Amino acid sequence: MEFLEIGGSEPFRSYWDMYLSKGLLLIFVVDSADHGRLPEAKKHLHQLIETNPIIPLVVFANKQDLGAAYHITDIHEALALSEVGNDRKMFLFGTQVTENGSEIPSAMQDAKDLIAHLAADMQ
Ligand SMILES: Nc1nc2c(ncn2[C@@H]2O[C@H](COP(=O)(O)OP(=O)(O)OP(=O)(O)O)[C@@H](O)[C@H]2O)c(=O)[nH]1
Numbered sequence: 001m002e003f004l005e006i007g008g009s010e011p012f013r014s015y016w017d018m019y020l021s022k023g024l025l026l027i028f029v030v031d032s033a034d035h036g037r038l039p040e041a042k043k044h045l046h047q048l049i050e051t052n053p054i055i056p057l058v059v060f061a062n063k064q065d066l067g068a069a070y071h072i073t074d075i076h077e078a079l080a081l082s083e084v085g086n087d088r089k090m091f092l093f094g095t096q097v098t099e100n101g102s103e104i105p106s107a108m109q110d111a112k113d114l115i116a117h118l119a120a121d122m123q
Contacts, residue, residue: 001119008041013044032062032063033068041079042078049085053085056091058114058115059091061094065096095111
């Protein structure tokens with residue numbers, strides 16, 4: 001399985017559309033503790049996926065280890081994930097990145113397994 005990571009900052013956003021059409025699924029990562037940028041993330045996410053009504057969407061609500069992190073129910077609402085389309089598979093995970101060499105959190109392992117299944121289904 002090949003993953004392409006495209007940055008979220010402004011200069012990289014023009015690449016999103018280009019690569020989405022070649023991808024089997026979209027993994028969209030947001031910083032759960034950066035409350036001020038969630039409206040911007042919501043806007044760009046919906047603009048991006050409106051061109052492809054069936055591509056599966058996996059959202060990582062990252063940085064769940066930070067005290068200021070929104071719970072995934074708040075992320076669901078802030079990103080309007082109930083509006084991503086009835087024909088689309090959509091999954092939301094609360095994630096946090098591990099320190100060097102430490103154990104992979106179970107949510108990350110579940111997400112990895114799910115992504116492998118979704119990619120296989122789309123092939
Ligand atoms: N506390 C905490 N910090 C994290 C987590 N994930 C990433 N970071 C930190 O957040 C900072 C930004 O990480 P990047 O992966 O460069 O951020 P990014 O938003 O993907 O950057 P672009 O790819 O350019 O969009 C780094 O200092 C990371 O160590 C996490 O789960 N928890």
